[in-house]
Amino acid sequence: MHDIANMASNFINLDAVNITYLFLVGFVGGLVSGFIGSGGAFVLTPGMMSLGVPGLVAVASNMCHKFPKALIGSIKRAKYGQVDVKLGVVLGISAEAGVLYGAHIQESVKKAFGDAGSNLYVSVSFVVILAVVGGFVLRDAWKTYKSGSTNEEEKVTKLARWVQSINIPGTMVYFKSLNARISVLFTIPLGFATGMLAATIAVGGFIGVPAMIYVLGAPSLMASATELVIAFVMGLGGSFKYAMHGLVDIRLAMIILGGSLFGIQLGAMGTTYVKPFIIKVVMGVIMVIVLFSRGLMVPVYLAQLGLIQTLDPMTVKLLKSTSFLIMIAALLIGALIVLKAMWQGRRAERLSAQEAFGPAKI
Amino acid sequence: MAGNSQNKKKKPYAALLVMGLLSAALYTFLLTKQTTINQYFAMGGAYAFLPIATAFLFSYVHGSFTGNFWTVLGIEASKKKKEVK
Numbered sequence: 095m096h097d098i099a100n101m102a103s104n105f106i107n108l109d110a111v112n113i114t115y116l117f118l119v120g121f122v123g124g125l126v127s128g129f130i131g132s133g134g135a136f137v138l139t140p141g142m143m144s145l146g147v148p149g150l151v152a153v154a155s156n157m158c159h160k161f162p163k164a165l166i167g168s169i170k171r172a173k174y175g176q177v178d179v180k181l182g183v184v185l186g187i188s189a190e191a192g193v194l195y196g197a198h199i200q201e202s203v204k205k206a207f208g209d210a211g212s213n214l215y216v217s218v219s220f221v222v223i224l225a226v227v228g229g230f231v232l233r234d235a236w237k238t239y240k241s242g243s244t245n246e247e248e249k250v251t252k253l254a255r256w257v258q259s260i261n262i263p264g265t266m267v268y269f270k271s272l273n274a275r276i277s278v279l280f281t282i283p284l285g286f287a288t289g290m291l292a293a294t295i296a297v298g299g300f301i302g303v304p305a306m307i308y309v310l311g312a313p314s315l316m317a318s319a320t321e322l323v324i325a326f327v328m329g330l331g332g333s334f335k336y337a338m339h340g341l342v343d344i345r346l347a348m349i350i351l352g353g354s355l356f357g358i359q360l361g362a363m364g365t366t367y368v369k370p371f372i373i374k375v376v377m378g379v380i381m382v383i384v385l386f387s388r389g390l391m392v393p394v395y396l397a398q399l400g401l402i403q404t405l406d407p408m409t410v411k412l413l414k415s416t417s418f419l420i421m422i423a424a425l426l427i428g429a430l431i432v433l434k435a436m437w438q439g440r441r442a443e444r445l446s447a448q449e450a451f452g453p454a455k456i
Numbered sequence: 457m458a459g460n461s462q463n464k465k466k467k468p469y470a471a472l473l474v475m476g477l478l479s480a481a482l483y484t485f486l487l488t489k490q491t492t493i494n495q496y497f498a499m500g501g502a503y504a505f506l507p508i509a510t511a512f513l514f515s516y517v518h519g520s521f522t523g524n525f526w527t528v529l530g531i532e533a534s535k536k537k538k539e540v541k
Binding site for chain 1: 483486487490493494497498499500501503504505506507508510511512514515518519521522523525526531532533534535536
């Protein structure tokens with residue numbers, strides 16, 4: 095049983111500086127989430143921990159801000175016709191199972207190898223997954239840019255065409271984002287993997303969105319919008335689970351939500367101004383930068399486990415600070431790309447309106 | 457003409473004000489009563505509904521406020537691309 099008095103004492107004192115910091119990180123995280131469907135958690139969770147919030151409370155509070163944020167974001171993007179609710183719910187439910195399994199693996203790793211082992215597992219997962227998926231997404235965006243086909247409709251990958259061609263009676267479901275019927279036997283493992291990743295590195299969207307694009311054949315805009323539905327389903331279930339143990343610090347969650355609801359509305363509107371490949375650019379860039387951030391921490395955890403020579407405290411401190419700064423940079427760079435693309439899109443629209451209606455004020 | 461009529465579209469000042477005040481009231485309550493709130497919200501079990509309901513309430517009130525905030529500032533979605541194919 096949980097010691098309730100202890101749980102309440104896990105909640106930190108908040109001052110104006112902490113509140114402003116959480117609000118601003120929430121805003122930037124929300125902006126990126128509104129655009130690519132996920133993001134922010136990888137900065138918010140360690141960010142809260144740097145304020146003295148215990149790890150589990152940070153994870154729980156982050157999750158409790160995520161689901162209402164995703165709800166508002168998905169409603170907004172549904173207005174633009176970008177959300178496939180059915181696909182989001184189907185993937186979200188299987189993701190929920192993935193979260194539970196991922197959390198179970200985390201606990202087993204922690205029990206067997208302690209905190210350092212658990213941190214090493216998280217960091218290595220980050221590096222491997224982000225290197226493979228992030229590298230692939232960024233390469234695809236670069237190829238689209240170089241080929242000059244940024245205005246053309248996105249091509250469905252060979253893998254997605256194969257997935258859509260398989261007919262398994264009794265399991266076929268029509269999804270509007272794919273404009274095809276596919277077997278839920280394909281969506282279940284993808285949702286499960288998204289949930290497992292969310293439980294491990296806190297950002298399920300880093301696998302969910304690319305999976306919807308490259309494996310199922312959804313357009314980037316719809317995949318990133320549908321990810322918000324998955325985040326809502328997963329976040330609601332996860333928050334409830336943590337809240338049952340009294341781990342949610344509602345003040346932290348609502349302050350972050352305060353900033354992120356400003357951001358997510360802006361990010362969602364941004365998607366209506368940009369070419370679809372920009373979604374891949376933002377996602378790929380963030381993933382690759384975060385990869386370096388987590389990669390820097392691997393030697394620290396290896397040393398703590400005694401697998402390599404002990405590092406001196408100054409080096410550890412330097413690696414930790416650099417890692418955290420790179421993570422913040424990843425989020426800020428992502429946000430800047432979103433804002434720049436949105437600004438350019440708005441400018442182009444104003445210019446074309448001027449051309450259409452003459453020199454009238456716009 | 458079309459551009460002018462779009463510019464003259466009524467902005468949701470009243471909704472912004474109402475939701476802004478409500479949102480400010482919710483945040484003020486949360487921060488001024490934080491000790492009591494923390495005690496109840498950390499109890500777990502059936503009390504888990506408290507943070508979930510709070511999150512929904514804040515998302516509705518503050519979400520409406522932030523949506524109207526950008527609209528009043530003139531930042532809206534593109535008029536061209538309303539639907540993704």
